[in-house]
Amino acid sequence: MESAGQPVANGELRVVQHSAARTRVLDAALALFAERGVSGTSLQMIADAVGITKAAVYHQFRTKEQIVLAVTERELGRLGPALEEAEAHGDGSQARDALLVHVIDMAVRDRRLVRTLQFDPVVVRLLAEHEPFQRFMDRLYRVLLREGEDGALEGAMLSGAISSGVMHPLVGDIDDDTLRTKLTNMTRRLLGLPVKPVAGTG
Amino acid sequence: MESAGQPVANGELRVVQHSAARTRVLDAALALFAERGVSGTSLQMIADAVGITKAAVYHQFRTKEQIVLAVTERELGRLGPALEEAEAHGDGSQARDALLVHVIDMAVRDRRLVRTLQFDPVVVRLLAEHEPFQRFMDRLYRVLLREGEDGALEGAMLSGAISSGVMHPLVGDIDDDTLRTKLTNMTRRLLGLPVKPVAGTG
DNA sequence: GTCTATATTATGATAGAC
DNA sequence: GTCTATCATAATATAGAC
Numbered sequence: 001m002e003s004a005g006q007p008v009a010n011g012e013l014r015v016v017q018h019s020a021a022r023t024r025v026l027d028a029a030l031a032l033f034a035e036r037g038v039s040g041t042s043l044q045m046i047a048d049a050v051g052i053t054k055a056a057v058y059h060q061f062r063t064k065e066q067i068v069l070a071v072t073e074r075e076l077g078r079l080g081p082a083l084e085e086a087e088a089h090g091d092g093s094q095a096r097d098a099l100l101v102h103v104i105d106m107a108v109r110d111r112r113l114v115r116t117l118q119f120d121p122v123v124v125r126l127l128a129e130h131e132p133f134q135r136f137m138d139r140l141y142r143v144l145l146r147e148g149e150d151g152a153l154e155g156a157m158l159s160g161a162i163s164s165g166v167m168h169p170l171v172g173d174i175d176d177d178t179l180r181t182k183l184t185n186m187t188r189r190l191l192g193l194p195v196k197p198v199a200g201t202g
Numbered sequence: 203m204e205s206a207g208q209p210v211a212n213g214e215l216r217v218v219q220h221s222a223a224r225t226r227v228l229d230a231a232l233a234l235f236a237e238r239g240v241s242g243t244s245l246q247m248i249a250d251a252v253g254i255t256k257a258a259v260y261h262q263f264r265t266k267e268q269i270v271l272a273v274t275e276r277e278l279g280r281l282g283p284a285l286e287e288a289e290a291h292g293d294g295s296q297a298r299d300a301l302l303v304h305v306i307d308m309a310v311r312d313r314r315l316v317r318t319l320q321f322d323p324v325v326v327r328l329l330a331e332h333e334p335f336q337r338f339m340d341r342l343y344r345v346l347l348r349e350g351e352d353g354a355l356e357g358a359m360l361s362g363a364i365s366s367g368v369m370h371p372l373v374g375d376i377d378d379d380t381l382r383t384k385l386t387n388m389t390r391r392l393l394g395l396p397v398k399p400v401a402g403t404g
Numbered sequence: 405g406t407c408t409a410t411a412t413t414a415t416g417a418t419a420g421a422c
Numbered sequence: 423g424t425c426t427a428t429c430a431t432a433a434t435a436t437a438g439a440c
Contacts, residue, residue: 021405037323039242042433056406058435119321121239128371141372153384156370157363161392164362169330170343170354182355190363190392223423244415258424260417 013077013136018070022060024050030071034112038068038122069130072123075113076136078106083136086143097193099143101184104162108180111166118163146191158190215279215338220272224262226252232273236314240270240324271332274325277315278338280308285338288345299395301345303386306364310382313368320365348393360392 018026028049032041043064047054061067082102089095107114116123127133144158145151165171165183174182185195220228230251234243245266249256263269284304291297309316318325329335346360347353367373367385376384387397 019405035323037239037241039239040323043435044432052405053407054434055408055436059405062435064434115321115323119317121237121242121317150384150388152372153367153376153381154388156372157367157385157388157392159370160366161359161363163366165355165359168358168361170358174355179355182352183359186352186356186359186392189394190359190388192391221423245417246415254423255425256416257418257426261423264417266416 013073013080013132015077015080016070016074018074019060021056022070025057025060025067026071026074029067030075030113030116033068033071033116033120033123038116038120065126068122068126072117072126072133075110075117076133079103079140080136083139083143087139091143093193096143096146099140100187103144104180104183104187107162107166108176108183114163114167118159154191158187161190162187215275215282215334217279217282218272218276220276221262223258224272227259227262227269228273228276231269232277232315232318235270235273235318235322235325240318240322267328270324270328274319274328274335277312277319278335281305281342282338285341285345289341293345295395298345298348301342302389305346306382306385306389309364309368310378310385316365316369320361356393360389363392364389 025046029041029046032045032049036045043054043057046067047057050057057067061070079102082099086095086099089098127137141155145155162183165186166179171179188195227248231243231248234247234251238247245256245259248269249259252259259269263272281304284301288297288301291300329339343357347357364385367388368381373381390397
């Protein structure tokens with residue numbers, strides 16, 4: 001299992017089952033990254049949050065960048081199954097819609113990680129530099145973006161609207177269920193789709 | 203002119219005319235903040251970008267936080283006149299619309315600063331902690347947000363859609379004029395407003 | 405898996421000369 | 423307004439014991 005310590009493989013996003021110790025580090029790191037940004041978070045802070053020393057953290061991850069990489073891969077990877085399902089259903093509007101609901105669901109449930117994954121400069125650079133991330137994002141956009149000249153802009157605005165819709169100070173006191181419903185409706189409005197109740201998975 | 207080195211005054215956002223040397227520092231800092239984030243930018247990097255030493259930077263600003271403060275105040279302050287004009291025209295939809303056009307215009311023209319002002323953790327903290335910023339944002343939202351229970355969410359999504367619409371990798375190759383027009387149209391669609399041509403200022 | 409201890413470099417910040 | 427020189431601290435990272 002030494003591959004878990006390596007950079008992201010050249011192929012797909014790996015789904016790694018981390019050890020309990022590694023998981024504790026990643027959880028603490030993610031929380032700190034969301035609050036203070038990746039560059040604003042030191043290994044000392046992560047170690048303190050876990051309740052261990054820096055050296056123990058370095059035993060789990062060779063560099064800070066490896067931690068960022070692992071966090072990003074783990075969280076982004078959670079969209080993998082939904083993406084594969086959508087791809088299996090062809091490129092119709094139904095597949096796109098189902099994936100969109102899933103993305104909104106994940107964004108609402110884990111609001112704090114949105115800022116890190118979408119906007120942190122360090123993560124953005126990682127996503128741009130590592131091929132597996134690029135490929136994964138390409139696949140995501142291929143399903144989510146609509147055909148036509150405005151597809152890219154639409155997708156960009158959509159992703160920002162959802163992100164900001166879950167993390168903006170203005171929406172801090174809206175409960176998850178309400179937020180999910182309203183986000184979905186407004187997303188449909190932005191896309192010019194008919195507004196309908198949120199579909200269940202069954 | 204010693205007030206320029208002080209924290210933001212308790213009253214309004216100050217409009218400070220910085221010296222040439224200070225302006226060079228602020229310009230370099232803003233560019234670096236946009237690229238690497240505030241925490242990822244050191245005073246050494248800023249000094250190198252300007253072509254001076256750290257000590258010379260410290261002659262202009264007492265701390266790094268003062269630089270962040272000055273950059274934020276300067277850029278946010280550019281919206282001041284448009285905001286005041288909108289407030290003078292009452293709280294009708296016409297005033298909101300005019301301000302919205304202005305905000306989009308500024309976002310498109312200076313795409314790189316959007317990430318810093320809207321999403322950088324350090325700037326977000328500053329905005330939340332300093333009263334003048336809070337007051338300014340309150341005024342902005344009072345004009346931009348619509349009445350009703352969904353006003354806050356609408357505003358949050360709107361701000362994210364515009365931000366992401368100008369800074370997302372997907373839109374990097376769209377020219378300013380095209381982007382401004384399409385952003386305005388999609389913004390109207392999100393708000394459920396009739397889509398019309400962008401109005402001039404005269 | 406965790407610790408103590410340490411090396412190295414970078415960081416924010418200051419003093420004082422020109 | 424800028425420089426050289428310096429300081430104290432914090433950063434990333436490693437070695438080796440338990």
